[in-house]
Amino acid sequence: MKQTYSSVQAVLFVTTFFSCHLCVSWLDDSFSIVNSYSNSNANCLKQCNRMTDKLAKTRLQEAYSPDRLKSLGEYLIARLSTHLTELQSRDHSVLNWNLPEENLPVAFDCLNNQNPDDDLLMRFQSLIETAIERGHNLHHPRYIGHQVPASIPIAGLFDALGSITNQVMAIYEMGPWATSVERALIERWGEIIGLKSGSFTGLVTHGGSLANLTALLTARNVSLENSWSKGMHKHSKPPVLLCQSDSHYCVTRSAGILGLGSEQVIKVPLDSQRKMDANALEELLKDLRKSNTPIVAVCASACATPIGAFDPLEEIADACQRYDVWLHVDAAHGGAVSFSDKHRYLINGITAADSFICDAHKTLFVPALCAFVFYRNKSHRFETFQQDAPYLFDPSAPGMANIDSGMVTIECTKRAATYGLWGVWSLFGPQIFGDMIDSTFEMTRTLYEKLSDAEDFSPLHEPECNILVFRYIPPEKYGLDENQIGELNRKVRRHIIESGEFYIVQTNLDGIGALRVTVMNPLTEVEDLDRLLQSIRDTALKILQT
Numbered sequence: 001m002k003q004t005y006s007s008v009q010a011v012l013f014v015t016t017f018f019s020c021h022l023c024v025s026w027l028d029d030s031f032s033i034v035n036s037y038s039n040s041n042a043n044c045l046k047q048c049n050r051m052t053d054k055l056a057k058t059r060l061q062e063a064y065s066p067d068r069l070k071s072l073g074e075y076l077i078a079r080l081s082t083h084l085t086e087l088q089s090r091d092h093s094v095l096n097w098n099l100p101e102e103n104l105p106v107a108f109d110c111l112n113n114q115n116p117d118d119d120l121l122m123r124f125q126s127l128i129e130t131a132i133e134r135g136h137n138l139h140h141p142r143y144i145g146h147q148v149p150a151s152i153p154i155a156g157l158f159d160a161l162g163s164i165t166n167q168v169m170a171i172y173e174m175g176p177w178a179t180s181v182e183r184a185l186i187e188r189w190g191e192i193i194g195l196k197s198g199s200f201t202g203l204v205t206h207g208g209s210l211a212n213l214t215a216l217l218t219a220r221n222v223s224l225e226n227s228w229s230k231g232m233h234k235h236s237k238p239p240v241l242l243c244q245s246d247s248h249y250c251v252t253r254s255a256g257i258l259g260l261g262s263e264q265v266i267k268v269p270l271d272s273q274r275k276m277d278a279n280a281l282e283e284l285l286k287d288l289r290k291s292n293t294p295i296v297a298v299c300a301s302a303c304a305t306p307i308g309a310f311d312p313l314e315e316i317a318d319a320c321q322r323y324d325v326w327l328h329v330d331a332a333h334g335g336a337v338s339f340s341d342k343h344r345y346l347i348n349g350i351t352a353a354d355s356f357i358c359d360a361h362k363t364l365f366v367p368a369l370c371a372f373v374f375y376r377n378k379s380h381r382f383e384t385f386q387q388d389a390p391y392l393f394d395p396s397a398p399g400m401a402n403i404d405s406g407m408v409t410i411e412c413t414k415r416a417a418t419y420g421l422w423g424v425w426s427l428f429g430p431q432i433f434g435d436m437i438d439s440t441f442e443m444t445r446t447l448y449e450k451l452s453d454a455e456d457f458s459p460l461h462e463p464e465c466n467i468l469v470f471r472y473i474p475p476e477k478y479g480l481d482e483n484q485i486g487e488l489n490r491k492v493r494r495h496i497i498e499s500g501e502f503y504i505v506q507t508n509l510d511g512i513g514a515l516r517v518t519v520m521n522p523l524t525e526v527e528d529l530d531r532l533l534q535s536i537r538d539t540a541l542k543i544l545q546t
Ligand SMILES: Cc1ncc(COP(=O)(O)O)c(C=O)c1O
Pocket: 147, 206, 207, 208, 209, 210, 248, 250, 301, 303, 304, 305, 330, 332, 333, 359, 371
């Protein structure tokens, strides 16, 4: 290998040597010829450089041309409007299913085929078509899969405003409007949730996982004194984090990242409705305090991912207060119920938590990513990162530290993540978020009733929100045992999503496969649900008969 490399190097060296005309010195009687050759070559090089300069200049002018932006933008908006119309009339597949080995070559082709002679608008159109043809259609009313919404399309326009003008923040002067919008939303949403104006604070970050990590880092720094500066060595016993058994995997992942160790996460048992058992929590806290085990926090869920169960936050908060333990609530999915008069009771008690998170890119129906962290006590805001960054934080404007986002987020440069939310809230008023919650929760209830009435379906819980888990159980069971029924449900789902008719997800409940839907589109209708049940039946029978 080494030898091959050095022979390649030798060839390269000789080629370069000659092409650079260093051989000139070896040709003792032909200076003038060489000189004239060399001059003409230098002219040629200059000309080439000029041409390359010109091409580069044209490329840069095209890339920054406001007229180009207008023509491409007009095309894009018109195309998206047609696309959304097709989706809303159910005239299109939900998931455009292609294996990675089918999609990747196309993605590489797009990168490789940039013929500068092609018309830019045509190339743009072709790229947009490829993305639409191969993407996932979350705006199809029959997308009822993951907890990612059919986002309000107009919110995307506000996000585009932020992206096209590249609004970012870290310190206030980098993004004065982006920072102001974010602060205003933190204040208003916090008040709607019920926090006391003036005493709480918060931040916005890129997603629920990062939001949980940020809040749990704050909890660790407050609960374990000096852990930020000295690390985790000084504790005689390894500290623990308690969470409910169904909590999102990002909670355990946070424990790993924070240096606690993923095995130091104690899973609090669940009750019959898969909620954290507050009595079991009380017992655990009592024992941990008795044994002098340091406790970082209790992490409750509102709601937990598998079946959307909301923990009894009031009882949990009482227990945490009794044992002086930091309470964090992962309300990534459920925090938005605060906008609904009908459903806000689900998070009663959240205002007693020391910290909690809510994902606007889930149940406030804005594009990803836009996650909020709230701290009940304003003073905790600067416990997350106990450090100075003098090049960023200007001592001539010390008051600005209260508003600079970089003081409290893991990100330094951060995109204007709240533009979409700010735009929709300002245009329609906060009632639109309550409408979204009520309509999607009610549609899920309707599905539950349909499943309960059907003899060949079994809903596995009563839904508290827009998440519902169930199984198809074929008539007479076809002689299948429980595990085989779980397997059948998985196969049915795979067939259905690959057909493009619906997008639903699968899960494991008590070790057995099941189907899981989350209604994340207010345009999903009862007829869609009827069609889903029929499609599951037809697909299952086809599988069983082959
Ligand atoms: C309860 C809960 N917490 C956290 C997360 C992670 O959020 P994100 O995907 O925004 O990182 C999820 C994602 O589904 C979730 O359901």
